[in-house]
Amino acid sequence: MTFDVRGYAAHSPSDDLVPYRFARRSPRPDDVTIEILFCGVCHSDLHTARNDWRNTVYPVVPGHEIVGRVTSVGPAVTRFRPGDRVGVGCLVDACRHCEACAAGLEQFCQEGPTFTYNSTDRLDRTPTQGGYSERIVTSERFVLRIPDGLDLAGAAPLLCAGITTWSPLRHWQAGPGRRVGVVGLGGLGHMALKLGKALGAELTLFTRSPGKEADARRLGADHIVLSTDAAQMKAVRNRFDLIIDTVPYAHDLNPYLPTLRHDGTLVLVGFLGKLDAMLNTTSLVVGRKAVAGSFIGGLPETQEMLDFCGAHGVTSDVEIIRxxxxxxxxxxxxxxxxxxxxxIDMASLKAV
Ligand SMILES: NC(=O)c1ccc[n+]([C@@H]2O[C@H](COP(=O)([O-])OP(=O)(O)OC[C@H]3O[C@@H](n4cnc5c(N)ncnc54)[C@H](OP(=O)(O)O)[C@@H]3O)[C@@H](O)[C@H]2O)c1
Ligand SMILES: [Zn+2]
Ligand SMILES: [Zn+2]
Incomplete structure (x- = not known):
């Protein structure tokens, strides 16, 4: 028996999202049923609603920064109980046995992970639908625990913006004595600053927006560089061990490469697709530098990040909307x- 839930869906790239009723699957033995209390709004939701990646299947209910409370658990569930504070991020399933899954890197599942929305359930082949809705049903393997003491609304963005920046910060060993640049101060960028600061790195924000300086400093930046100012860019040449680039649209990477010090890495997390500008390899070759990418994070790493945030009191700066x-x-x-x-405060759905 499936059950009906209310949500908001996009029905085409150009139409507004509108109220939408759809069926959640009947819980399986290893499923946790979650009442969604808050859901963050990621730029990827917008990319999907607008079909920017040319893969959207409509109607789509976006939302993959989900927090809420467990309302029931299946008989095979061992780690959660009704009432627990939990989260669901970008992944709701994967093959669970390939090399990547075995290593806890479900985001790189060799058979392709199942995403929280705009994906297909591995068992019943129904479309997955995300967190802009009242309830979600998810296998316990893909459910995260939200540490006590973290504000639930502020914790929601950790499920995507948090883990997407945490993963490269950890992989490329951000910490004391390491200089980290962050490009773009939006959802991902502000979490990169907060997490990088908590890890002890020296942080620089690259922004094209004058006026973000005071906020950036409050969020953890030690330095701010206006990326449109050639003199400011020149002043930070040979500086960074790691740059995390969160810009959502195609842009020229070449101005950033000379700002890496030798063996530095520019990690793309924002833009997916083909860049218009050719990459000038000189700076890469002369300096043994790398351009890399990073994609969300696996389940163990996401729980590690949440636990770190619980211990350090890190949450997102949020604006709660209906x-x-x-x-x-x-x-x-x-x-x-x-x-x-x-x-989004999901209590607002009751008024729809
Ligand atoms: N790799 C992954 O696993 C992963 C996970 C989540 C999201 N993403 C992607 O990451 C990107 C960022 O997401 P978000 O939620 O952080 O977005 P966001 O809140 O909109 O922030 C993006 C920031 O990038 C800068 N920016 C925006 N448009 C720009 C442009 N045309 N040129 C230069 N800079 C621009 C702005 O910062 P300034 O004003 O400071 O310049 C903006 O605040 C999206 O494309 C999203 O799909 C990837
Ligand atoms: Zn996201
Ligand atoms: Zn797999």
């Missing part, structure tokens, strides 16, 4: 007018 405000929120996100993550 579900009904989502279209205006997307418009503001496109103008970089977000401080620094919209989070």
């Amino acid at each position: 579900m009904q405000d989502i279209n205006a929120a997307y418009a503001r996100m496109l103008r970089s007018d977000v401080k620094y993550r919209f989070v």
